[in-house]
Each structure stands twice: as structure tokens, then as C-alpha cells.
Amino acid sequence: MRLKWETKLGIALLCSTAIIYGLKFLIIGDEGGSNTLTYIFNALGFLPVNVLLVTLILNQLLAMRSKREKLQKMNMVIGIFFSEVGATLLRHFSDADPNLDEFRGNLLIRDSWTDAEFDRIREQLRGTEHTVMIQRINLQDLRDFLIQNRDFLLRLLENPVLLEHATFTEALRAVFHLSEELESRNDISNLPETDIVHLTNDIRRVYDKLTPEWVEYMRYLKSHYPYLFSLAMRKNPFDEEANPVIAG
Incomplete structure (x- = not known):
């Protein structure tokens, strides 16, 4: 040794x-x-x-100082990802999830949540395979959105700050793979059933991997940046009634 x-x-x-x-x-x-x-x-x-x-x-x-600085940089990059791409994907995929109502309540994060509640949700999401009805997703819009953000995703994959965050990197790879799959198809509107099944699995993989990462990111915001957490909570992609406007 x-x-x-x-x-x-x-x-x-x-x-x-x-x-x-x-x-x-x-x-x-x-x-x-x-x-x-x-x-x-x-x-x-x-x-x-x-x-x-x-x-x-x-x-x-x-x-300890180096670890804290790395954590701040890493979560800043993760925050940019969810602001630009991640939250939009989760919103589209959760809207296409016929079983969302079964666990939606667990994802309506509140400012009263404790670490124990975040841990419980993370544990429940571990190994969960969500259901996605791809017919509810506009594949052309999804394709255009991911192609538009392709360079952004590529720069994130190349960012050394994320190398130590294995689970988020895996989620990012899944998003990039979905982008490549959709970009490789010239006519997205006329696909055979076998290809639809394949794309459904790719979408579900992204959905499964992104959801727990989003929960963990929300925990970080709650602990370190309450004002950012407040906005992220009001824009919750799993909340049908989400509204960034604070009602009087």
C-alpha cells in the first residue's frame, strides 16, 4: 500500500x-x-x-479552499446548463410523461425543504425509469433546439471543471448523444416505428439522468444562493402552474 x-x-x-x-x-x-x-x-x-x-x-x-472553489465553479457551469438547455428539456419531457402525476408532488421543491427531503427524493429517483410518450413531443422543435445549442453543449463537455462530477457528465453525454441522433436524421417527420422506439429510449435516458441532477442543483441553490433558488423554484419545469411572476 x-x-x-x-x-x-x-x-x-x-x-x-x-x-x-x-x-x-x-x-x-x-x-x-x-x-x-x-x-x-x-x-x-x-x-x-x-x-x-x-x-x-x-x-x-x-x-478545503480549493474544493470549495471547484464546487462553486462546477455549480456555476451546471447552473448555466440548466438555464440554457436543461430546464427546457425537462419541461418538454415531463409534459410528455403520462405518469408524471404519480411523482410530481415530490418534485415541487419548496424553500422549507431540508437536506433529508432532498436526500429522500434523490434516493427515490435513483434507478427510476420514466415513461415518455414521444408523440407528445415535437421532434422537429427538439431537434432545432439541440442543434442550436450544440456548440454550447460541446464546450460544456470539454470543460475540465465538470470532469470530477461523473453523474452530471453522464447526463450531459446523454443530451449530446440525443442531439447527434436527431441531427443525423434528415426527415424527422417520417420515421419508422423501430426508429421511434430508439429515439424514445434516448429521450428517456436524458430524462432519467437529468432529473436527479436538477434536484441536486436546486439543493445547492437553496443552501448557497437563496435569490437564485427563489427564481428557479418559480420556474420549476415539473410544475404546471409555475410562474416567475410573484403574485401579490
Whole structure:
């Protein structure tokens, strides 16, 4: 098993301390006298311990800061995706879901929700296969919308910030694949039944993967940006009565 660099550094510095105090014992013994040489050895002996403590604490603080900055950048990119593409797709697909009423209530997120409620919804959505009636979707409009945003989706896939977010990257790949599938068909209005089934599966894959990512993004907004969460809640793609206008 390979040791982490922190462990190796700790062992090296503690060994240095042991060696210094060992030399002190060999040179001046353990008489406990208070002289300059004793102070020098004591200072040198404790120096590696100081270095170890400062290094580990500083490294931990820097790691926490770096992680927080990465999380902010990642969620900013995810937010742009849902604003430009994701929410529109979820709105179209949920409108074509004949079983939406069975779980719609679970997706009407409110500002009173706790982390436990978000966790419960995420757990329920895990492995869920939604139903989509492709006849309710205007494939030509969907095709045009995705082609229009193709460059945007490609730039997101190339963004290194998202590499550490595996589940969102998978959802993004599913969206890009659907875009390629639709773009590859010249006449989207006259497709055989077998191809309709294939496209239905592609749409359902996007629907299945995007929904839990949207829930997780809403949790992030609620915790960090209440004003953004307020607007996102009023534009909920699963809410038939969603309205960004705040009624008096």
C-alpha cells in the first residue's frame, strides 16, 4: 500500500526529531542542565514537529479552499446548463410523461425543504425509469433546439471543471448523444416505428439522468444562493402552474 505524502513527511520529520534528541543525549547527556547547547537542541528537536503541524494544517486549509472553489465553479457551469438547455428539456419531457402525476408532488421543491427531503427524493429517483410518450413531443422543435445549442453543449463537455462530477457528465453525454441522433436524421417527420422506439429510449435516458441532477442543483441553490433558488423554484419545469411572476 502506497503511503500518502503527508504520512511520509510525518514519518521523516518525527524521525528527525528522534535523531536530534538522540544526539543531544549522546553529546550532553540527560542531566537537564540549562545551558545554551541544551536550548539549541531543544529548539532544533521541536522544529520538525512545528513544521509538521503547520504543513498539515495549512495543507488542509488550502485543500478545503480549493474544493470549495471547484464546487462553486462546477455549480456555476451546471447552473448555466440548466438555464440554457436543461430546464427546457425537462419541461418538454415531463409534459410528455403520462405518469408524471404519480411523482410530481415530490418534485415541487419548496424553500422549507431540508437536506433529508432532498436526500429522500434523490434516493427515490435513483434507478427510476420514466415513461415518455414521444408523440407528445415535437421532434422537429427538439431537434432545432439541440442543434442550436450544440456548440454550447460541446464546450460544456470539454470543460475540465465538470470532469470530477461523473453523474452530471453522464447526463450531459446523454443530451449530446440525443442531439447527434436527431441531427443525423434528415426527415424527422417520417420515421419508422423501430426508429421511434430508439429515439424514445434516448429521450428517456436524458430524462432519467437529468432529473436527479436538477434536484441536486436546486439543493445547492437553496443552501448557497437563496435569490437564485427563489427564481428557479418559480420556474420549476415539473410544475404546471409555475410562474416567475410573484403574485401579490
